[in-house]
Amino acid sequence: MQFLKQTTFTTLLVTLWSVALALPGCSTLPQPTQQVPAAPPPNLQTSFLSVPLSFEANQGQTDPEVKFFTRGPGYGLFLTPNEAVLALTHLQPPVSTPSDSPADEAVNEPAVLRMHLIGANPTPTLAGETALPGKVNYFIGNDPNKWESNIPIYGRVRYDNVYPGIDLVYYGNQQQLEYDFVVGPGQDPQHIAIRFEGVTRLELDQNGDLLLLQTEDGVIRQQKPFIYQDVDGKRQIIDGGYVINTEGQVGFQVAAYDVTKPLIIDPILVFSTFLGGAGNDNAYGIAVDNTGQVYVAGETSSLDFPTNNPLQATRAGLGDAYIAKLAADGSALIYATYLGGSGGETALSIAVDGTGHAYVTGETGSPDFPTKNAVQPIHGNGNSPFADAFVVKLAPDGSNLAYATFLGGLGHDVGGDIAVDATGQAYLTGWTSSPDFPTTLNTFQSTRLDDNNAFVVKLTQDGSALAYATYLGGSSLDVGNGIALDGRGQATVIGSTASTDFPTKNPLQPVLLGSSDAFVAQLTVDGSALTFSTYLGGSISDGGVGIAVDGSGQVYTTGYTSSPDFPTKNPIQPSYGNGRGDVFVAKLASDGSALSFATFLGGTGFEEAANITVDGEGHAWITGSTFSPDFPTANPLQPALHGNVDVFITEFLTDGSALKFSTFLGGTGGDGGNDIAVDSEGQIYITGSTGGASTTHPTPTFPIKFALQPTLGGLQDAFIAKINPQVNNLNNKFAPLGSGQVSTAFSRTPCGGATVGTFTVTATFTNISADTLSNLVIQVNKLTGGNVLCNADGGPDGAGALFTIPLLGSFADGQLSPNEAFTVAFQIGLQSFNPFQFVVDVLGEEIP
Structure with missing residues (x-):
């Protein structure tokens, strides 16, 4: 949110507990008789995967000193005129409870955290803001005189003038509390001082997060804010963060900024949440509609496992698949359901069509797996220990199955990946050991050539028939891991093969070079033939795991390699990282005839790719897992490996010539990325698993932001994270990229006896792509002292673009000499052109 002519400090409070609580010293809160309507969600960039928070006015429900309160899983927040009281409760599971048995959970006494403002107004005015639809009613007992009804609820609570010209605002969502200090023009944020009671120690960690440590109950983490100003439509990044003084009080330090404009403190990581229960949970597939x-x-x-509007409300076997859909504004689970029978199930991939139907594939060992309108209504091998693949199509609201079917034969069959076309026809690939796997007439390969072959299947829209189904493989082991569609409905598949006779056509690499290679194969629309098929690998061992196709049909692939001679072209990393295995990333022409680029990606440890996607600009995004502390990063959210293994998320420029973004993501436990998706706005979604705690770090440290589920439910949970790559953490590491020419034109006020204002620079470039130019950041530096005067990010494509640059600081008269030289550096991410020099006189006019 923005306040005109005010400065806003937003602090995020993340709790690491769960379960309801009562506050000592205040009345235990009765439960309302009806569901409170949800608050309108905050802006998508700052809140996602969150349940809306609402504040109740106190009309006798609790201690009279409390004016407003709110509750959520694991916390209650009580606002009095002089302090905010946060009560936290977590469950302590009994020792030696089996993970698949119900736990007799014991509720600990709540931990109470009190927040006081030092030197603040003792009698501020409290007022609810953003009135929400609906009322809360308490009809407790049979005495109507004790009932409370029509209690108003609000989205925010404001304390006016806690310090002169400074307000304090509480708001947020059910799992994530936020508070803003709203600093008026001319006021000093350094007046703000916070004392926390109920903690044993305050610390700032290496990331600038504020840790409120409690001896028995754990840690409350307030993550370091991302601070910026919007000035003349341009985002200016401001340095700053928390400080702890010698008396243990918390305040803010903020670098120089324009005090007449709003200051926004906002995270780059849009959201990150656990998803799971007391057992083990993992997420293998993610999609966005x-x-x-x-x-x-x-x-x-x-x-x-957290469910909502479930098709299947309880776990049916020792382990089930699950499917969850979350609202676009993050306000709720639209649905979350178990899916399975009395055996065991795993969902490995998910896709979504234009109407919101979800398509899921995986494997099931349950003869009673739910089926509907099935092309194969019974398990392929009855009660045998072998699993069948399954395919399900779920209604947009999750209330029913459009279809659900087994897919398999007498052996073991697994659905590894799924895609859906514009008409709602589903395509999947996987692997099978069944000699009787269902195939169709006139298909490319109707018989199995080894104990295990890949398969490719296309189902009709209603799931009642196979449009085509084919084996794909040779006389050794072949596995299909990924599938993607082009605009004509041709399916392109990636996987791994150990077969010297794997079927090829127009191959980029015609022979198997190692013990196993990746393969990339594309089928015709009807599945009757290959349009191209090739090996891809080196002399040791390689495998393909993920594939994507862009709007022009170009093919993006990723996988693993332990071959130092894996084929590369225009690589950003030309050599093997010397660990146990690296990721490879390769882009092929639409007909498979050539590599656009191919590169290693990894460090001195071990890397494993999981999947790849491509955004609207043709940038490839990859996720997976890395053990390497020197995994290559660029403009990272998290610059260092936090545990033995972390998630990685990496973005390549269109031509593969550089990394635009690359980061670790993880905590001190074991974390792995399993799938990645991109929406129409270029925002990135990642899912996988996190082990959370370890023996050396018993408190989970996986980065959590605006979490639907802020605490780890068991030893291992799924995680979901969303990143907005348009918000970049800029720095001043420069390196030459190319040649260019600059001419400049200034207004008369910004430089030389300068006051805060703006000027423009006209830049003309040579040898620069539009993709690079669209991500420019301009910096104007004082040549003698190196002080940054002005910043601007973004800019239109094309040569001769005009950039308006706000001046961040003022220089006194006489501080700049006539004809003093300045430089302009054109920065792209972590890199820039060599500085170009120009001079100005004391009036800020250019000297030719």
Whole structure:
């Protein structure tokens, strides 16, 4: 949110507990008789995967000193005129409870955290803001005189003038509390001083996060804010963060900024949340629809996996698949359901069509797996220990199955990946050991050539028939791991093969070079033939795991390699990282005839790719897992490996010539990325698993932001994270990129006896792509002292673009000499051109 002519400091309070609580010293809160309507969600960039928070006015429900309060899983927040009281409760599970058995959970006494403002107004005015629809009613007992009804609820609570010219505002969502200090023009944020009671120690960690440590109950983490100003439509990044003084009080330090404009403190990581229960949970697939709603699928052994509007409310076997859909504004789970029978299930991939139907594939060992309108209504091998693949199509609201079917034969069959076309026809690939796997007439390969071949299947829109189904493989082991569609409905598949006779056509690499290679194969629309098929690998071992196709049909692939001679072209990393395995990333022409680029990606440890996607600009995005502390990063959210293994998320420029973004993501436990998706706005969604705690770090440290579920439910949970790559953390590391020419034109006020204002620079470039130019950041530096005067990010494509640059600081008269030289550096991410020099006189006019 923005306040005109005010400065806003937003602090995020993340709790690491769960379960309801009562506050000592205040009346235990009765439960309302009806569901409170949801608050309108905050802006998408600052809140996602969150349940809306609402504040109740106190009309006798609790201690009279409390004016407003709110509750959520694991916390209650009580606002009095002089302090905010946060009560936290977590469950302590009994020792040696099996993960697949219901736990007799014991509720600990709540931990109470009090927040006081030092030197603040003792009698501020409290007022509810953003009145929400609906009222709260308490009809407790049979005495109507004790009932409370029509209690108003609000989205925000404001304390006016806690310090002169400074307000304090509480708001947020059910799982994530936020508070803003709203600093008026001319006021000093350094007046703000906070004392926390109920903590044993305050610390700032290496990332600038504020840790409120409690001996028995854990840690409250307030993550370091991302601070910026919007000036003349341009985002200016301001340095700053928390400080702790010698008396243990918390305040803010903020670098120089324009005090007449709003100052926004906002995270780059849009959201990150756990998803799971007391057992083990993992997410293997993620998808996003054209309205930004998020779909996740995986497996769970938890009896208490969070469900909402479930098709199947309880776990049926020792482990079930699950499917979850979240609202675009993050306000709720639209649905979350178990899916399975009395055996075991794993969902491995999910896709979504234009109408919001979810398509899921994986494997099931349950003969009673739910089926509907099935092309194969019974398990292929009865009660045998072998699993069948399954395919399900779920209604947009999750209330029913459009279809659900087994897919398999006498052996073991697994659906590894799924895609859907514009008409709602589903395509999947996987692997099978069944000699009788269902195939269709006139298909490319109707018989299995080895104990295990890949398969490719296309189902009709209603799931009642196979449009085509084919084996794909040779006389050794072949596995299909990924599938993607082009605009004509041709399916391109990636996987791994150990077959010297894997079928090829117009191959980029015609022979198997190692013990196993990746393969990339594209089928015709009807599945009757290959349009191209090739090996891809080196002399040791390689495998393909993920594939994407852009609007022009170009093919993006990723996988693993332990071959130092894996084929590369225009690589950003030309050599093997010397660990146990690296990721490879390769882009092929639409007909498979050539490599556009191919590169290693990794460090001295071990890397494993999971999947790849491509955004609207043709940038490839990859996720997976890395053990390497020297994994290559660029403009990272998290610059260092935090545990033995972390998630990585990496973005390549269109031509593969550089990394635009690359980051670790993880905590001190074991974390792995399993799937990645991109929406129409270029925002990135990642899912996987996190082990959270370890023996050396018993408190989970996976980065959590605006979390639907802020605490780890068991030993292992799924995670979901969303990143907005348009918000970049800029720095001043410069390196030459190319040649260019600059001419400049100034207004008369900004430089030389300068006051805060703006000027423009006209830049003309040579040898620069539009993709590079669209991500320019201009910096104007004082040549002698190196002080940054002005910043501007972004700019239109094309040569001769005009950039308006706000002056961040003022220089006194006489501080700049006539004809003093300045430089302009044109920065792209972590790199820039060599500085170009120009001079100005004391009036700020250019000297030719």
